[in-house]
Amino acid sequence: MEELLRLEQVSYSYDHGAPALEALSVTVSAGEKIALVGENGAGKSTFLLCCNGVLAPTSGKIYWQGQPVGRDRRSLTQLRQGVGLVFQDPDAQLLAGTVEEEVSFGPMNLRLSREETAQRVDRALAAFSLEDFRSRAPQYLSGGEKKRVTLADALAMEPRLLLLDEPASSLDPGNARLLEENLERLSSQGMALMVATHDLDFAWRWAGRVLVFHGGRLERDGTPEEVFGDAELLSRCGLAQPVLMEVGRLLGMTPLPRTIEELKKEWNR
Amino acid sequence: MITGILTALALFSLLAGRIPFLPLALLSAAGGLVLALLSRHHSHGPVVIDQLAHRSALGQASTGWKALVCCLLLVMALNIRHPAAALLLGLMAAVFTILGAGVPLGEYLSLLSLPLSFLLLSGLALLWGYSTAPTGMLSVPFGGGFLTVAAEAQTRAALVTARSVGALSCLYLLALTTPLSRLVSLLRRLRMPEVLLQLMTLIYRYLFLLLELHRTMEDAAASRLGYAAFPQGVRTTGKVWGGLLFRSLHRTRQYFDAMESRCYDGRLEFLERPLPLRGRDLVWGLGLMLTGLALMVFSWR
Numbered sequence: 001m002e003e004l005l006r007l008e009q010v011s012y013s014y015d016h017g018a019p020a021l022e023a024l025s026v027t028v029s030a031g032e033k034i035a036l037v038g039e040n041g042a043g044k045s046t047f048l049l050c051c052n053g054v055l056a057p058t059s060g061k062i063y064w065q066g067q068p069v070g071r072d073r074r075s076l077t078q079l080r081q082g083v084g085l086v087f088q089d090p091d092a093q094l095l096a097g098t099v100e101e102e103v104s105f106g107p108m109n110l111r112l113s114r115e116e117t118a119q120r121v122d123r124a125l126a127a128f129s130l131e132d133f134r135s136r137a138p139q140y141l142s143g144g145e146k147k148r149v150t151l152a153d154a155l156a157m158e159p160r161l162l163l164l165d166e167p168a169s170s171l172d173p174g175n176a177r178l179l180e181e182n183l184e185r186l187s188s189q190g191m192a193l194m195v196a197t198h199d200l201d202f203a204w205r206w207a208g209r210v211l212v213f214h215g216g217r218l219e220r221d222g223t224p225e226e227v228f229g230d231a232e233l234l235s236r237c238g239l240a241q242p243v244l245m246e247v248g249r250l251l252g253m254t255p256l257p258r259t260i261e262e263l264k265k266e267w268n269r
Numbered sequence: 270m271i272t273g274i275l276t277a278l279a280l281f282s283l284l285a286g287r288i289p290f291l292p293l294a295l296l297s298a299a300g301g302l303v304l305a306l307l308s309r310h311h312s313h314g315p316v317v318i319d320q321l322a323h324r325s326a327l328g329q330a331s332t333g334w335k336a337l338v339c340c341l342l343l344v345m346a347l348n349i350r351h352p353a354a355a356l357l358l359g360l361m362a363a364v365f366t367i368l369g370a371g372v373p374l375g376e377y378l379s380l381l382s383l384p385l386s387f388l389l390l391s392g393l394a395l396l397w398g399y400s401t402a403p404t405g406m407l408s409v410p411f412g413g414g415f416l417t418v419a420a421e422a423q424t425r426a427a428l429v430t431a432r433s434v435g436a437l438s439c440l441y442l443l444a445l446t447t448p449l450s451r452l453v454s455l456l457r458r459l460r461m462p463e464v465l466l467q468l469m470t471l472i473y474r475y476l477f478l479l480l481e482l483h484r485t486m487e488d489a490a491a492s493r494l495g496y497a498a499f500p501q502g503v504r505t506t507g508k509v510w511g512g513l514l515f516r517s518l519h520r521t522r523q524y525f526d527a528m529e530s531r532c533y534d535g536r537l538e539f540l541e542r543p544l545p546l547r548g549r550d551l552v553w554g555l556g557l558m559l560t561g562l563a564l565m566v567f568s569w570r
Contacts, residue, residue: 054526077532085530092520093527095474096539097450104540109532117540137323137448139477157531 001029003066004161004192005051005083010060012046020046022216023060028161028194033187035203035224036196038213039238044196045088047213048163051194052085081110084154088165090146094138099130099149102138106157124156128182144175151182161192168199180206204228204242205258212237225256272386273305279389282396282418283426286406304389307382315476317376318444326371327446330550332455338554339443343436345561352431354568358561359435362442369553370446381441388433395426449473454541467537475517475524482520483513 005028013019021043028034036044049055050062053069053076062069064079087093096102103124107117125131128148133141138149147167154162164183168176183206187193197203203210203224210227212220214237220227228234228241244263248256257263281297288296322328327335342362349355363381366372396418403410405417453466486509490496495505 049526049530052530054529073534077534080530080532087523087527087530089523091478092523095470095524095528097448101450101539101541105533105538106531108538108540109534109536114540121540135328137319139474140320140323153531 001031004028004030004064006063006066007050007057008061008063010050010057010062012050012055012058014046018216019058020216021050021057024218026211026218026221028192030160030192031187031190032192032194033206033208034192034194034211035207035209036194036211036213037198037200037203037227037237037239038219042213042237043216044213045165046216048085048165048194048196051161051163052083053079054085077110081157082160084157084159084162086150086154086162086164086167088167088169090143090150090170091139093150093153094146097137098135099133099138099141099152100125100135102149103130103152103156106153110157120156120158124152127155127185128152143170144172144178147171147175147179148182151179155186159191161194162186164193164195166196166198168197168202200228200240201242201244204245212239214238270305272308273301275301275393276304276386276389277301279393279396282407283392283423283430285418285423286420287423304382304386307379308386315480317380319448319477321372321376321445322448324371325446327369327550328448329544329547330446331544331546332447332451333458334546334550334554335443335447336452336455338558339439341558342439342442342561345558345565346435346439347432349432349435349565349568350428351568352427354564355428355431355435358564359431359438361557361560362435362438365553365557366438366442366445370442372445377441377445380445381437384437385434388430388437392426392430395429396422398422450539451544454539463536470537478520479513479517482516483509486512486516 005026007024007026010021010024011019012021024043024047036047038044046055050057053062056071062079064075064082067075067078069075069079094102096105100121103121104117107120112120125134128151130145130148130152133145133149138146141149147170151167167179167183171179180202183193183195195203195207207224210220210222210224211218212227212233219237220230220233224242224245228239228245231241234240244257244259247263248266251267253263253266257266277297277300280300281293284293284296287293342358346355346358349358363377367374367377397416398405398419399411399414400408400417401414403415403417405419406423407418408415409417449469453469456469457463457466490505490509494501495508496502
């Protein structure tokens with residue numbers, strides 16, 4: 001698999017504070033589906049901000065497609081273009097007067113031509129069915145619509161890796177399902193995704209790889225089966241076993257069902 | 270409440286001696302009451318203006334043209350020499366804003382009430398003078414002399430107030446139909462320095478977030494009986510504002526991070542779709558300007 005992002009021994013501490021990230025090493029390859037789990041304050045958001053180059057690591061190195069990322073404008077722009085970040089609170093991200101202008105902010109900063117910008121905006125709006133909201137003010141949209149706009153914001157930069165910080169935290173079940181479909185679609189188009197989440201059932205059903213954070217450290221980096229199969233790890237990091245995994249185990253199924261559909265199929269056999 | 274009383278007083282002194290006492294008193298009281306009632310919802314003012322501007326039926330009209338029409342109307346309103354003509358011009362702009370641009374009457378009046386009461390209050394300063402003898406249309410003994418309202422002062426105050434009201438409703442025609450982002454892009458085309466444009470955009474955007482944050486914090490405090498009695502209310506207000514400062518500083522960092530993550534490099538630009546000048550906009554604009562011009566020329570004679 002082609003390597004996209006590599007962090008080597010990255011540490012970060014907010015001013016005068018205890019380290020929020022400690023000696024963290026991760027490699028992300030193209031097309032991966034990674035879930036970040038861990039308690040509040042475990043370092044997930046800080047990690048995402050480092051991956052996008054918003055925060056400069058206190059020590060350690062970041063590589064984008066094999067090239068070391070410095071703090072100069074050019075390599076930061078390259079990193080941020082390749083790595084999109086969707087913030088947890090849409091209001092922290094929305095700043096333009098209309099949805100269309102909002103989505104154009106990233107491409108405009110990349111100094112693309114007008115035509116290219118307009119095309120990218122159109123594609124991003126279409127990808128999240130936002131065409132009808134084009135000239136609406138993003139501030140007055142509903143929570144789910146705002147989230148879609150912020151996704152389109154990131155998508156318009158055409159990143160190879162998309163980071164999402166608790167994307168479903170303020171969504172109702174319908175919008176959360178829509179979000180998951182959108183993630184699935186982006187992933188099938190070859191985009192690597194990294195999602196910080198507290199929804200362990202989602203992590204179990206969706207992720208191909210799970211990173212467990214605890215107190216600023218990366219406690220475990222493995223497949224969902226490995227991570228959620230380790231009872232000691234789960235209790236130490238304040239996590240729990242996903243419901244479907246537990247059900248599958250009780251019923252003695254192999255492989256363990258990831259979705260309700262898989263469970264039903266296994267059950268009916 | 271205080272607004273209402275002062276407004277009534279201003280209306281009373283403005284028209285004292287010009288119309289009989291009873292209708293005058295009734296009119297002043299009614300004026301004060303209306304303004305007091307209308308000015309109750311001001312904390313949402315900026316949000317209402319922004320929402321109206323986004324929903325406006327004139328939202329797709331060319332911004333440059335709208336701005337030109339409104340500026341010229343404003344100049345006319347300030348050059349009119351008769352209060353009635355100025356009020357008529359203002360009324361025309363108001364009626365057009367309400368019917369043509371689809372601004373609800375109630376909202377319009379409520380938004381107008383704040384600057385209107387301010388105008389009437391400043392009228393008080395123009396009206397009342399001090400003299401040694403009881404002259405003029407109204408006089409009240411005060412500290413050995415008299416506070417008086419002279420007839421010329423009434424004429425002057427009436428003209429100034431009427432012009433301001435006229436100018437105000439011309440300005441509302443622009444403000445209630447044009448979202449700020451459009452005005453900023455117009456100013457950019459007019460070569461306003463980039464740093465001012467960025468400040469306008471960011472301050473405007475974050476003003477709303479701050480207002481919302483403030484409302485949430487106030488609601489949260491009220492739900493814990495923070496405003497149950499006056500001393501508590503004062504204490505709570507202080508805490509809410511302190512918290513607001515802290516939270517907004519914290520959030521500034523978040524907002525900046527979010528901009529940085531999308532490659533912000535000191536230039537705040539968005540994709541703009543230019544709005545062409547349409548025939549119907551030309552028609553209403555010219556109509557308004559010609560009427561305004563006629564009113565102005567007529568008032569000069």
